Amino acid sequence: MPDRTLWQAVACPRFLRSVWPWRAVLYVLTGAVVGVLVLVGLTLAVVVAGAGAVVVVGLPLLPALGLAGLPVGRWERRRLALVGGPPVADPHEEPETPGLWAWVRTRYREGATWRELGYAVLLAGLLWPLDALVVVLALGVPAGLAAVPVLMATAGGGAQASVLKQWTVTSWPVAFAVAALGVLLLAAGLYAVGVYAAARAEPARLLLAPREPGGAELGVRVAELTSSRARLVDAFEAERRRIERDLHDGAQQRLVALTMTLGLARLDAPPGPLAGQLATAHTEAGLALGELRELIHGIHPKVLTDYGLPAAVADAADRAVVPVDIELGLPGRLPQPVESAAYFVVCEALTNVDRHSGASRAVITGGYLVDRLWLEIRDDGCGGAEAATGAGAGAGSGVGPDPDAAPRAAGADAGVGIGAGARADSAVRRGTGLTGLADRVAVLDGRLSLSSPPGGPTLLRVEIPCEWTEPSG
C-alpha cells in the first residue's frame, strides 16, 4: 500500500479504486455505533451512581466515573488504525507498585486519563451524531437515488417509483438518469467521507496520543541542540585541520630548512669545538622536527585524509606497542566526520591497550553492514576498563515518526561486570578519553560500548550510521 495515511490517499488520483474509501466508511460507521454505546454506558453509569449515592452503595461508583474514559480511549486508539498514519501508543504510565490502589492513584494523576474522559464525553455528545449524519448524507442519499430503477422494477411494478420519499418518477429514462446522478453523487460522497474521516481522526489523535513533557517545543529544542552540537564538532574538526596545515606549511618547513642549513654548515666547519656545537645543534633540530612530526600526526593524520580509514587504522596499529591484527573491509570512503571519529576511537583504544591493559595482543575487526560502520577493538589484557558514564544520550532519538521506538542510548554503556570489588583495585583504568569519544560518536548518531570484566578480555565496539562513497582514483 503506497499511501500511509488517509490524507495522502484522498489526494491520490487512484483513491476510489483503492481500499481507502471503505476504510474511511468503516471508521465513520463504527464511530457512530461506538458513540451510541458510550452515550448509553455513560448515562447508565451516571444514573446508577447518582441513585446509588443516596443509599451509600453507589459512592465508590462516583470516582470510578472518572476512569470511564480508559476503555473508550483504548478502543478508539485501535480504531485509529483504520485511517492510517503512525500507530498511537498508550499514553498511560505503568504504576510503580503492583496493586489496584496504586493503579487507581497513578491513573488519577495522569493528564491522559482526563483527556480520555473528555474525548468520551465529546464522542457521546457531539461526534457520533455527526458521524451518523455524514454517512446518511454522503452515502445514503446517493444510494437511494441509484436504487430508483430497481425500486421501479420491483415495488413500483415498472410504472413508478418514489425518489427518497420526496417525489415520484414515472418513466424509465428519468429513472436511469436519476440512478446515474446517484452513482456520481456516491463517488463525491466517498470523497467527502474520506475527508471527514481524516479530519475526524485529528481531535481523537490529539486527545488520545501520548504527550511529551513540553511537547513540540522540547522536540524543537532538542533538534536545535543536536544540530548545534554537530556544528561544534565540525568546527572543531576544521580547526584541527587548519592547525595541522599551518604547522606543516610553517614551522615544519622552517625546521627542515634549518636542519639542512646546519647540515651544510657541518660540512664546511673545520674540526674543533665549533663543529661539535654545530653537531649538537643539528641533532637538537632533528629531534625537534621528529617531535613536531608526531604532534602534527596526532592532530590530524594525513593518511586518513588521503587513503581513508583502513589505511589510517593500519597506521595506528603500526604505532602501537602491542602487536595488532586487523580485519577491516570497507566498500569505499566514508564521510569525513565518521572516518575521523572512528579513527580516534581506534587510537584511544590502542593507547589504553598499551598503557593499562598488559595485553599481549589486540585485534581490530570492522566492516560496513546495511547502513552503518562497525568497529571492534579487542584485547586479551586484564580488563576492568571503565568508560566514564553519562556520555551524551542519543541525539534526536525517538523523535522519529514512530513513537513506539524506544530511545536509543548513544552514550557509552558502562562496562559489563564492573563490580564494587573491581573499583578499589588498582587495575581499574579510567577511560576519560573514551567519554569525549562517546560524545563525538553520539553526535553522529552512533554508539560506543565497552565491555571489560575484571580479568579481561576488553572489547570496545563502535557503530556509526553512514553512507559510503566510491573510492576516488
Place this chain on the structure above:
Amino acid sequence: MLAEDSVLLRDGLTALLTRCGHEVVAAVGDAEALLAAATGHAPDVVVTDVRMPPGLTDEGLRAAVRLRELRPGLPVLVLSQYVQRSYAAELLDSGDGSGVGYLLKDRVGHVEEFVDALGKVADGGTVVDPEVVRQLLRRRRDPLEKLTAREKEVLALVAQGRSNGAIARELVVTEAAVGKHIGNILTKLDLPPAEDSHRRVLAVLAYLRA
C-alpha cells in the same frame, strides 16, 4: 629536477644539490609545473615533495607516479613529512620499483645520507627511509620472530637498499657473512633468493607490506 612548494626549502635544496656536484635543471613549485618541466627537460632524477599545491594533499606523489607511467624507469625520489607506509607502498608499486626512493624530509638535514640516497635512486636502486622500514619491521612481528637479532639488523639495512658491501661495513663483518645472513633471511621468509640488490629489497618490502 626539483619540485618543492616551499621557496625556502626549494632554494636550500638547490644550493645543497649544486654544492654536492649535481645540476638542478629546473626547480618548480607545484605538481603541474613538475609534470611539464619533467617532460621538457628529461632529467636524470626527479626530487619531489609529496604535498604540493593546488590541493596540498598528495599531488607530488601523484605526479611522481604519473611521471613513471610516462617514462618507465625515471628515477624519482619523494620527500615526505610523514612516516606513511601507504605513500611508500604506492610509490614502490609504480613501475617495477627500481629507481624510487621515499625519504622523510628530515633526511635532507643529514646531507651526506641524503645525497647518497639520491645517487642510489639515480642509479636505479630502491631507497626507503629507515623510519618507514622500522615501522614495517615493527608491524610484521610474527614471522620476524624467527629471525635472530643480527638477521633483523641485516634485514633493516637490506630494506634501505644497501648493498652487501655497505651492510658488511656497517656491521663490521665480512661480506660473505652478510650474504649468508641474507640467504637465511630469504629462506626464513619464504622469499625467492635474489642476487640483484634492488630486486632483493623489493622482495623484502613486498613481504613486509603483505
